[in-house]
Amino acid sequence: MPPSKRRKLAPDEDREHDSDHDNEQRDDGPSRDSSPDSTTLEGSDDAPPKTFKDLGIVENLCDACESLGYKTPTPIQEKSIPLALQNRDIIGLAETGSGKTAAFVLPILQALLEEKKPSPFFGLIMAPTRELAAQIGQAVDALGSTISVRSTVIVGGLDIVPQQIALGKRPHIIIATPGRLLDHLEKTKGFKLSSLRYFVIDEADRLLDMDFGPILDKLLKFLPRERRTFLFSATMSSKVESLQRASLRDPIRVSVSARYQTVATLQQNYLFIPFMYKDMYLVYLVNEFAGRSTIIFTRTVYETQRIAILLRSLGFGAIPLHGQLSQSARLGALSKFKSKSKDILVATDVAARGLDIPKVDLVINYDIASDSKSYIHRVGRTARAGRSGQALSIITQYDLELYQRIEAAMGKKLEEYETDREEVMVFRERVEEAQRHSRNEMKKLMDDRGNRGSVLKGRRPAKGAGPGKRRHDGMDAEEG
Structure with a gap:
């Protein structure tokens, strides 16, 4: 790139703020003006812009977009x-x-570029999960590569000391999960957000579904009143409305989402089978689509781990991903799946939203999603960016009512996926042996780790509860 195009950020100067000024800049409650009559933009009949330059993005950042294939x-x-x-x-x-992500990162980078002396802690981006925070951090670094932006990712599950050192270097942009950021604001000496200019809440509905509301309320008190706030969400629930009133000032609502809608390039089918044959049909499907990049969604941490063991014992390259793995194990699982060293990812809904997995050929709902919104997010892992994809849902006698509600919400009836029962039963002996092996392995995991607070201990369905009444895995929320 020619030097004339590569404008870099000037080194920041340490800015002193006395305690009185800091107190003046803190928001002590939901006092911001949020107009109930805020403008809503649903779309326009005008021809869409052809380039990012048409949107007002400067040349340096347009070059970064082009290099990333945007x-x-x-x-x-x-x-x-x-x-x-x-x-x-x-x-x-x-x-x-x-x-x-680019919709909120590009304006922040452009505002940062226009500053003569860019201040530290210029932007804060809040994400519900560690993986999404890491992914946004990569996007910030990639889009800001031509202007030497400094960013850091602050999440739970990792040593807090290196994060304190990173914050001490006064980055321009922080990407964080709520719990860990609050820890730093309360405990890390000298860390303040009084110079913050941009605040982003990504996946707001998911943040609130994961009960981060009280933490967000506390965080807002550390942020200056004079700031720009971007709130992004897949849905507009009553909780998101409340967060809007507490954190935004006279916002414009931009909507391009279509509720309960899947893309036309996604082929969706279901299999209606007896509960006792679920594993057998799953193995049949995995074998039918061998070599394809596949995500299998389960409802609980226990089932995620068990199914991964079962498939591995049958020779399939399966790896688990759930909220109770260590951070390094979770990132490792994603890395192996993205690099195609493992072609099957067995996951709870922690993988249903936000993660950037470019090419997934098949989604299998081993356990049906708990509601239509979750179903849409799960199957949305495939058929992305104009590509085709397939989603198969295994439905048993215990899932029928829930599945019918999902169909009703989508306004469409799905076709049944045709299978040959005799071909499925060919796998019976091998699957039963793999089931015994996976049960033994799970028992060992629970016995070995149970005394140290194993997340798998007690993950089985409650006694007396039918298979269709297993509780949703509430342990998948991030601890920040």
Whole structure:
């Protein structure tokens, strides 16, 4: 790139803030003006812009977009970026995979570039999970590569000391999960957000579903009143409405999401089978689609681990991903799946939203999703960016009512996936042997780790509860 195009950020100067000024900048409650009549932009009949330059993005950042293969803006980027460049607070409603990250990162980087002496802690991006935070951090570094932006990712599950050192270097942008950020604000000496100019809440509905509401309330008290706030969410629930009133000022709502809608390139089918044959049909499907990049969704941590062991014992390259793995194990699982060294990811809903897994051929719902919104997010892992994909849901006698509600919410009836029972039963002996092996392995895991607080201990269905009444795995929330 020619030197004339590569403008870098000037070194920041340490800015002193006395305690009185810091107190003046803190928001002591939901006092921000949030107009109930905030503007909503649903779309326009005008021809969409052809390039990011048409949206007002400067040349340096356009070059970064081009190097990353971002050829034309997505709908959420088209609608939100020009408004963000006009210094408006924004509520962006868009489904996962719609390009939300660039929609809020580019305006922050452009504002940072326009500063003569860029301040530290210029932007804060809040994410519900560690994986999503790490992914956003990569996007910030990639999009900001031409302007030498400094960023750091602050999440739970990792040593806090290196994070304190990283914050001591006064990065321009922080990407964080709520719990760990609050820990730093309360305990890390000298760390303040009084100079913050941009605050982003990504996947707001999921943050609130994971009961981060009280933590967010505390965090808002550490942020200055004079800031721009971008709130992005797949849905607009009553909880998100409350968060909007507490954190945004006269926002413009930009909506490009279509509730309960799946893309046309996604082929969806179901299999209606007896509960006792679930494992057998799963193995049959995995064998039918051998070599394809596949995500298998389960309802609990226990089943995620068990299914991964079962498939591995049958020679399939399966790896588990759930919220109770260590951070290094979770990132390792994602890395192996993305690099295709493992072609099957067995996961709880921790993998249903936000993660950037470019190419997934098949999604199998081993356990049906708990509601239509979760179903949409799960199957949305495949058929992304115009590619085709397939989703198969295993439905038993215990799932029928829930599955019918999902169909009703989507407004469509799915076709049954045709199978040959005799071909399925060929796997019976091998699957039963693999089931015994996986049960023994799970018992060892629970016995070995149970005394140290194993997350798998007690993950079986409660006694007396039917297979269709197993409780949702509530242990998948991030600890921040």
